Amino acid sequence: MTQKIAILGASGYTGAELVRLIATHPGMEIAALAANSKAGQSMAQVFPHLRHLDLPDLVTIEEIDFAGIDLCFCALPHKTSQEVISALPRDLKIVDLSADFRLRDPDAYEKWYGNPHAAVEMQGEAVYGLTEFYRDEIAKARLVAGTGCNAATGQFVLRPLIAGKVIDLDEIILDLKCGVSGAGRSPKENLLHAELSEGYNAYAVGGTHRHLGEFDQEFSAIAGRDVRIQFTPHLMPANRGILATAYVKGEAEAVYAALANAYAKEPFIEVLPFGETPSTHHVRGSNFCHIGVVADRLPGRAIVVGALDNLTKGSSGQAIQNANLMLGLEETEGLMLAPLFP
Amino acid sequence: MTQKIAILGASGYTGAELVRLIATHPGMEIAALAANSKAGQSMAQVFPHLRHLDLPDLVTIEEIDFAGIDLCFCALPHKTSQEVISALPRDLKIVDLSADFRLRDPDAYEKWYGNPHAAVEMQGEAVYGLTEFYRDEIAKARLVAGTGCNAATGQFVLRPLIAGKVIDLDEIILDLKCGVSGAGRSPKENLLHAELSEGYNAYAVGGTHRHLGEFDQEFSAIAGRDVRIQFTPHLMPANRGILATAYVKGEAEAVYAALANAYAKEPFIEVLPFGETPSTHHVRGSNFCHIGVVADRLPGRAIVVGALDNLTKGSSGQAIQNANLMLGLEETEGLMLAPLFP
């Protein structure tokens, strides 16, 4: 018996990625697709690469009968998301891919996102969706908040080091490189091929990127004290992929051991042999995350590099991994697709 | 009960693509991987994107015990392929991805490939592996010759028009654009990122591309007379994808009807609504082929555009489609992966 799935915000990249993955997921079936701005169109018109699938046409959210839906993915912009989710049936299982329920503290939300939260009571209910670290809570949750894609990458690299007390908590630098699809499908000048191809640049420099809210919340919780990292993202001339280079102070062997132990049984996290580092090209289109550790020539310092696909492990793949748990399915179901290389 | 698969030539792109697809194929299991130049290495060393899979290490062809193998994919260079296949057990099912058994006429082989064929008797046995048009023969075959990737695309676009007698056979022009992975993984100056990125050019201009041997053989057989098309390939600054633009003389409606009828029940060939044309980006990483037809402003002329992924539908996906038939499996098994976009 397959689970009936609805996707709200199906006309964006994370919506399309959900459909791509569910297309070969044996336990899920797409029952409704909503995209208010494109309601009435077929998915083949909006995303021709999904043309071969037998999919329902796009409708408005209001048109969906949620009675027959087992789980709803919400791939809407932040702020819109909290408004929409507030109005959905209170017993509907929801995986939200927006930023709206990631931060547990309403003040932190307002600080990073600029508006007061409109569904504060649901913030408390939501479980943070970093599957590998919140597995049990997610399995029991009704509302799961998907993490930021950069936030996921940084946490995969750093959580075991903070938890294992193998690095200096006041000296963490995260230099991150991410592909352009993370910025979404809305036409903006700086996302044009002509502007981006053959060039690269930093953005949100100085500690202003919103995913820092997640780092602060999670790393401080693990450490039992305030942890504030330095984080600088860079925009890459590529469509998919996040490469996170972390500079930490600690013994590289201890750093490696903390990661290798933490992920020894994880189906989607691959810790490379000591001294090797990953490439985004080798995880593209998959739910895998590769992590490598190298000792720096400066004693007591290590470099940890993590790579994942922002649209898959960083958002829609993670969302399905969480949904599998919430629906009582095998966690890896539908997610073992090998990366596309080249 | 899964079928035991061997792959010879596993260190090239088509070899890796076979592994990628078999990784989630429920009816196949990889039992042996050979790559003489990299024997002794793990697949993770040669292709880190396959690191998560539990695969046998690379061995030499001589080390494989073919007794336990149900079907062997041969992804070796042409000429090597015929020598290796000649020496394999005569009852082993083989899908050859090289050019060695595509041409039925030994003289045609020598003309296009420059050397006399070393296994002429097996040329007669081999079935041409364009699944949609040789389905029954393939199901019964022991040795199937995978088509050229450009040859597959051109034939998907043109075969129904030639068979349906809806175009002038002496006025067919095929302008083809293909991604760089079709040229393989051997380091060559013109395939470097620095040489290719941001540029594009024609190659093998004037009717010298070897895939013309396949066009000549197949189109002449369909027409019952000699057919010689004009064919010019172009190298694109992209990794995957073939876009074939065919200029034909015939009524566009009749052209469209011939294609729509021919492919109405095909699971992997999508004929777009009349007047629309495809993009390679919408078939990437998948076994689908999209085809569109437009009437030109000049009366009696039509443009037909086909798109597929050279490594999937153009070679390794096709190979698995054929292997499914040869092994009595469902033809589409393991091949319904949706394209990766963006």
Place this chain on the structure above:
Amino acid sequence: MTQKIAILGASGYTGAELVRLIATHPGMEIAALAANSKAGQSMAQVFPHLRHLDLPDLVTIEEIDFAGIDLCFCALPHKTSQEVISALPRDLKIVDLSADFRLRDPDAYEKWYGNPHAAVEMQGEAVYGLTEFYRDEIAKARLVAGTGCNAATGQFVLRPLIAGKVIDLDEIILDLKCGVSGAGRSPKENLLHAELSEGYNAYAVGGTHRHLGEFDQEFSAIAGRDVRIQFTPHLMPANRGILATAYVKGEAEAVYAALANAYAKEPFIEVLPFGETPSTHHVRGSNFCHIGVVADRLPGRAIVVGALDNLTKGSSGQAIQNANLMLGLEETEGLMLAPLFP
């Protein structure tokens, strides 16, 4: 004594390309830059790559005092262009880069652009700006209409063949591949990096691209009879470059001779050795056009391939070449920059 230059529409790619070229042009000096939507900003804000130049800030067109201007480049959208140019001083030398004055016949203009021409009397005055073929008229002109970038490429490839009567005029097919900068800087979904990178597709298929108006006008004028070619452009995952592949019926040697003779003394047109074809990568950022000819295996047919940079030789370089003539400067002045490779 340097000539004082104004550029209207300086915030688009052709405007920026004019500034780039004039930056090292010894005979020109930028006196005014207009971009109504960005008036008040510095050029460094709009185009950071021009930061090192000492340029006037952007103003509205109305703010420019044309009394001190020797020549004005108009790089505005079509339709806007004719309105603006109508209101400029009648003795001001103008090179218009838009489509507004390319077509001499008002009906042809309305047919291709969809609106009646608002400055019909100036259409007659304007000289078509394909420098190599209208050199004398351009030198005497007040108003020169820059050609379409695709139209320029196609004409470089085909004009000498039509004039030389070496090809069949009813059997000309032009398959063109162009980079994305030709579509301008306005944010549109299909021009996003995530949509375009790693994919390619045909567009304006069937003879609907507006540059056909130029082909029809010019080729018919040369031939002394109606000439209608088939023309299909394709969008490339690259920023700059046009590659035009022409399929013609004629003897390749005669085709080659016609081109070699026509361009023997041209400083910017390079005819390659017989049998070689060009790459867009080898003309990028320059005012050069490379042309190659190959005989097809089908007797009596030839393939001619031309390559140029759409922003340089296809628009802004051509515009400066024309301006040099209009101002009595050396035609090649400021334009001998070598292509940027890789």
Place this chain on the structure above:
Amino acid sequence: MTQKIAILGASGYTGAELVRLIATHPGMEIAALAANSKAGQSMAQVFPHLRHLDLPDLVTIEEIDFAGIDLCFCALPHKTSQEVISALPRDLKIVDLSADFRLRDPDAYEKWYGNPHAAVEMQGEAVYGLTEFYRDEIAKARLVAGTGCNAATGQFVLRPLIAGKVIDLDEIILDLKCGVSGAGRSPKENLLHAELSEGYNAYAVGGTHRHLGEFDQEFSAIAGRDVRIQFTPHLMPANRGILATAYVKGEAEAVYAALANAYAKEPFIEVLPFGETPSTHHVRGSNFCHIGVVADRLPGRAIVVGALDNLTKGSSGQAIQNANLMLGLEETEGLMLAPLFP
């Protein structure tokens, strides 16, 4: 009277870039081009983008008569370079683009390059070619050693901060992203378009990149004590460009002031307004370097980002800037080309 120039190693990317720049340099003329492996070929065969130039054919180094040469650029691989230069006339002015004369200490050379230096006596004579900081010595030098491209970028970002004592010398992290042309034109698997496009990765992680030898030498000399930075380069899916992100401990305002003061009169170094950071796309193909400073959210920390083109300002443009000084020409002559964008 133009200066007669010879280029040894003209078949590589830095050789081609020298020719590109000299093509429009009013004070230089190419008298000889050597490339032993391609001797006898024309430059148009090796680099078709230089086809329009009237250049001498490629010869072997032995065939050049250095009597008529005013200055020789040596763009050979390291180790070869020291052997060749040892055998050149002792009064010939030379700009070496290899690594052979960058390190003044023979032991440091052997440590980083793995072989004893074969021309130790010339190491002492050579002047380090970072023009902005060795201007006077370069003007008087006979032999100038061009810097590493990564080394140049890192030094532009960091030298004024070290000299100005505005940062903690023991806490410097340099995360660098560089385009693929820096790796040269030799075909290697990891430089193929299919391997690199759409992916990115770190390399030489842990402090093993040879340019660290230059950082150690120069930063220690400035500081008057040993300085060892952390340095991790990353390979980008782009042809040109280096983006260096430096994480430093110091007050951002002081950091900014140190840079702004150091470069206030430099023609090629642009310090952006405080709080802005550069893109490689905005310096491509030019001799400019853009630098930006941002204060981090963590007090007492700043991020400094520098961007330049590895083939121009990072090697061949720098080489010509140095040659201009050595020949008594204007330092900026031939180098004011604006960047190519898009």
